[in-house]
Amino acid sequence: MHELGIMTGVMEAVETSARQAGATGVTRVTLSVGEMTEAIEDALQFAFEVLREQNELCSDAELQVNMVKPRSRCLECGAEFEHDRFHRFCPECDSFATELLCGRELQIDSIEVDIPDEEDAKE
Amino acid sequence: MHIDIKQPILQKNDQLAAELRQRFADNGVFVLDLLASPGSGKTSTILATIDALRDEFNIAVIEGDIASSVDAERIKAQGTPAVQINTGGACHLESAMIKRAVDVLDLERLDLIIIENVGNLVCPTDFDLGENAKVTILSVPEGDDKPLKYPGIFQCAQAVVLNKIDTMPVFNFDNEAFVESVRALNPTAPIFPLSATTGQWVPAWIDWLADQVRSVQKGI
Numbered sequence: 001m002h003e004l005g006i007m008t009g010v011m012e013a014v015e016t017s018a019r020q021a022g023a024t025g026v027t028r029v030t031l032s033v034g035e036m037t038e039a040i041e042d043a044l045q046f047a048f049e050v051l052r053e054q055n056e057l058c059s060d061a062e063l064q065v066n067m068v069k070p071r072s073r074c075l076e077c078g079a080e081f082e083h084d085r086f087h088r089f090c091p092e093c094d095s096f097a098t099e100l101l102c103g104r105e106l107q108i109d110s111i112e113v114d115i116p117d118e119e120d121a122k123e
Numbered sequence: 124m125h126i127d128i129k130q131p132i133l134q135k136n137d138q139l140a141a142e143l144r145q146r147f148a149d150n151g152v153f154v155l156d157l158l159a160s161p162g163s164g165k166t167s168t169i170l171a172t173i174d175a176l177r178d179e180f181n182i183a184v185i186e187g188d189i190a191s192s193v194d195a196e197r198i199k200a201q202g203t204p205a206v207q208i209n210t211g212g213a214c215h216l217e218s219a220m221i222k223r224a225v226d227v228l229d230l231e232r233l234d235l236i237i238i239e240n241v242g243n244l245v246c247p248t249d250f251d252l253g254e255n256a257k258v259t260i261l262s263v264p265e266g267d268d269k270p271l272k273y274p275g276i277f278q279c280a281q282a283v284v285l286n287k288i289d290t291m292p293v294f295n296f297d298n299e300a301f302v303e304s305v306r307a308l309n310p311t312a313p314i315f316p317l318s319a320t321t322g323q324w325v326p327a328w329i330d331w332l333a334d335q336v337r338s339v340q341k342g343i
Binding site for chain 1: 308
């Protein structure tokens with residue numbers, strides 16, 4: 001969909017957090033993306049590669065996208081089950097009354113950064 | 124060094140949407156976000172809806188389009204306030220755009236705001252606008268297989284409208300297959316087959332929407 005727009009927001013948030021921590025560079029960005037969102041992993045990677053070229057702090061960063069499989073809970077029998085994007089009815093009792101527990105995430109989980117003090121300490 | 128962030132990517136949008144939702148609730152306004160592809164009859168459905176509900180509710184429309192004010196003009200011609208948002212190429216509306224539009228509306232006076240999202244079956248799905256309900260419109264000529272191709276837009280909807288039902292004899296539309304695939308994706312959403320331009324079966328949709336609007340009014 002609009003992976004470039006999404007990734008622009010990610011870069012802003014990453015840069016803010018990295019600068020707050022006094023980092024000189026970002027080495028890894030980890031995202032959680034639910035399979036029920038319209039965001040596509042390949043397009044996220046592509047957008048990330050385009051944007052990091054223009055971003056001094058993130059120019060050497062790698063992107064890790066953890067895709068989250070959808071899970072729902074049956075409101076009738078309480079069963080919890082994994083499912084694909086298309087079928088959300090309960091496999092135990094065939095009920096249609098289910099609630100989605102996860103699978104719609106679009107989240108920045110964490111970043112790995114270089115901090116100058118750490119490197120000094122190692123030397 | 125590892126830094127935990129645990130921050131939603133669309134946090135800015137979601138926070139603003141939550142503020143808007145509170146503002147709508149404080150004023151007893153029901154907000155409907157209409158999603159559909161271009162040419163499915165969103166504006167015609169809005170016009171038919173206004174026509175049926177204008178005596179009971181004060182209605183305003185927020186029109187999202189990449190360019191032009193054609194839709195807002197059609198709504199205004201019916202005597203209903205309409206605000207046009209031109210996204211300038213963006214494929215969906217975001218809550219910041221809605222906020223700017225809402226700021227020029229008289230919320231206190233309104234009962235129902237209908238947002239016509241940009242014609243698109245993909246991108247508007249993931250963006251919270253502070254609405255009470257998202258409703259997806261599909262039209263018969265688009266084909267019964269669309270829920271299989273665009274599951275997200277049918278999943279996020281609180282109700283599904285099947286428009287242009289009067290063209291059913293002309294197109295090879297398998298209604299049973301359509302209902303079955305929507306049911307699998309979204310078991311609880313009611314489906315309203317109708318024809319916005321002929322008025323056929325419009326009342327069932329109107330009854331549902333009017334109930335939603337009244338339930339919000341009771342809340343304040």
